Amino acid sequence: FICFLEKHTLTYIYTAFSKPVNLPGLHEFTAMGLLDNSMIDYYDSENQIKVPKQDWMEEHLEQEYWEKGTQSRKSKQQWFKVNIDILMKRMRQNDTNTHILQWMHGCEGETQSDGTMQFVRGMDMYNYDGNDFLSFDDDRQVWVAPIHAAEETKRKWDEVQVLKEYTKGYLEKECMEWMSKFRDFGKEQLLKASPPTVHLFTRKAKSETNTILTCLATGFLPKDITLFIKRNGRVLTKEDGLVTTGVLPNNDNTFQRRDHVEILKSDVSIYTCEVNHRASKMRIEEKWSEKLLVSHCLMGTGTGLIVCRQIILAVLLEKLLIIYKYM
Numbered sequence: 001f002i003c004f005l006e007k008h009t010l011t012y013i014y015t016a017f018s019k020p021v022n023l024p025g026l027h028e029f030t031a032m033g034l035l036d037n038s039m040i041d042y043y044d045s046e047n048q049i050k051v052p053k054q055d056w057m058e059e060h061l062e063q064e065y066w067e068k069g070t071q072s073r074k075s076k077q078q079w080f081k082v083n084i085d086i087l088m089k090r091m092r093q094n095d096t097n098t099h100i101l102q103w104m105h106g107c108e109g110e111t112q113s114d115g116t117m118q119f120v121r122g123m124d125m126y127n128y129d130g131n132d133f134l135s136f137d138d139d140r141q142v143w144v145a146p147i148h149a150a151e152e153t154k155r156k157w158d159e160v161q162v163l164k165e166y167t168k169g170y171l172e173k174e175c176m177e178w179m180s181k182f183r184d185f186g187k188e189q190l191l192k193a194s195p196p197t198v199h200l201f202t203r204k205a206k207s208e209t210n211t212i213l214t215c216l217a218t219g220f221l222p223k224d225i226t227l228f229i230k231r232n233g234r235v236l237t238k239e240d241g242l243v244t245t246g247v248l249p250n251n252d253n254t255f256q257r258r259d260h261v262e263i264l265k266s267d268v269s270i271y272t273c274e275v276n277h278r279a280s281k282m283r284i285e286e287k288w289s290e291k292l293l294v295s296h297c298l299m300g301t302g303t304g305l306i307v308c309r310q311i312i313l314a315v316l317l318e319k320l321l322i323i324y325k326y327m
Contacts, residue, residue, distance in 0.1 A: 006224055007120065008036050010179035011106030016080035018088065018099040029077045034106075035182050036223060037249040043073040056186040087128055091149055102127040107175035117180050122171025126150075136167050194254055195280035196220035200273045200288050210262050213288060215273035218256035223247045226276045227257050231269045236261055 014031045021028070029045035032053075039053040050069035052058040084101045093099060105124040109117040125135035134143055134150045134157075141164045145154040157163055196217040205212045215229050228235045229242060236242045244259040263271070271288040 006111045006222070007108060008111070008117070008179060008183065009106060009108045010035055010175055010182065011037075011104060011123070014076060014080065014103045016077070016084060016101050018084045018101075019095060021098060029080060031073050031076065035179065035186070037247075037255070038253045040182060041069070043070070045077055048074060048077075054186060054189075056189060057182070060185040087149070090152070099129055100127075101133075105171070105175075107171050107179060109176055109179055117176060117183075119172050119176050122168075122175065124167055124171060136164075136171075138168055138171055141165075141168055192221065193277075193279035193281075194219060194221040195282040196225065196256075196275055196277050198273065198275050198284055198286055200286040202288075205262050209265060211265050212260050212262050213271055214258060214260040215275075215286070216256065216258045217275045217277075218250065218258075219254045220256075220277050220280065221254045222279050223255040224278065225255075225257060226274075227259055228274045229259055229261055230272045230274060233270075233272075 011034045012031065013034065014029075016029045017026075019028070027044040027046050031043040031050075032039055033041040040057050041050055042053050043050045048070070050066055050073050052061070052066070080101055080103075084099060087093075087101065088095070088099060103126050105122075107122045108120045110120050112118055122136075122138045124138075126133040128149075132146045134145055134153055136142075137144050143154045143157045143164075145151045197219045199216045199218075200214070201216075202211045202213050213229065215227060217225060217227055225247065227244075230236065231240075240261060242259060242261045245257060247255050247257050250256055259273075263269075272285050273288070274283075274285040276283050
């Protein structure tokens with residue numbers, strides 16, 4: 001009997017600009033909750049109301065939850081505004097440029113054989129103008145300042161014992177309880193398995209003698225998946241130059257993963273991509289053949305055109321796919 005342990009995350013991300021950016025879709029302040037990288041709630045400074053982003057969140061949580069959440073987000077919006085001003089003065093910055101303060105906190109848990117969720121790690125970190133600013137070391141219960149400008153904040157926060165105890169307690173207990181509760185609310189949708197679509201294709205490398213072989217698995221749910229690129233049956237690793245994105249969210253609540261490796265065009269080895277998605281009981285191994293791809297794209301039949309379009313789509317995804325990335 002093999003027990004598969006699955007890891008899950010609950011993360012909250014807050015982003016504040018020092019002044020309005022006047023760009024579509026960007027607000028002076030935004031906050032969102034993500035369960036396994038899928039958005040479950042949202043708030044911005046324009047609408048100033050916390051709203052559910054999943055039907056099951058709206059169905060299972062009372063109006064009082066959203067009202068209290070709205071008040072909490074409004075308070076945090078004001079907190080961010082005050083603290084950006086503090087940091088700008090500390091770093092002797094003016095308001096000519098736009099500055100960004102971000103906060104991410106949450107927890108990661110692992111399901112056990114009895115169905116319970118066990119705490120793995122917590123995260124509580126701040127980022128200023130794209131650089132790490134401050135983070136909480138959950139094991140040692142101290143704040144870590146990677147830059148000189150954050151040392152003053154570290155000293156102040158380290159002196160507040162109740163803040164450190166609350167942070168540790170939230171990450172290890174309260175966050176885990178909410179994650180289990182949210183997963184229970186959405187278990188029907190979360191447990192619904194969607195198999196991946198697999199594309200194996202090449203694109204140009206900087207060197208004329210090389211090509212980049214990419215395997216893309218996308219559209220799968222849940223997120224647990226294995227993907228291997230093989231050369232003559234041997235699994236390639238980072239020592240072979242393999243690069244992976246890891247599992248990333250799509251904008252439709254499914255996931256994707258993309259691995260690639262640079263190879264010689266003259267390489268006559270057999271390259272395959274093996275994808276296993278246990279939840280949907282799907283196992284597929286695609287074989288790369290440059291001649292096969294060319295012949296399909298040259299065909300004039302309906303089937304050939306469809307295959308060709310799939311290959312072109314995969315290449316476009318490799319080059320143009322926009323991933324929702326939050327910091």
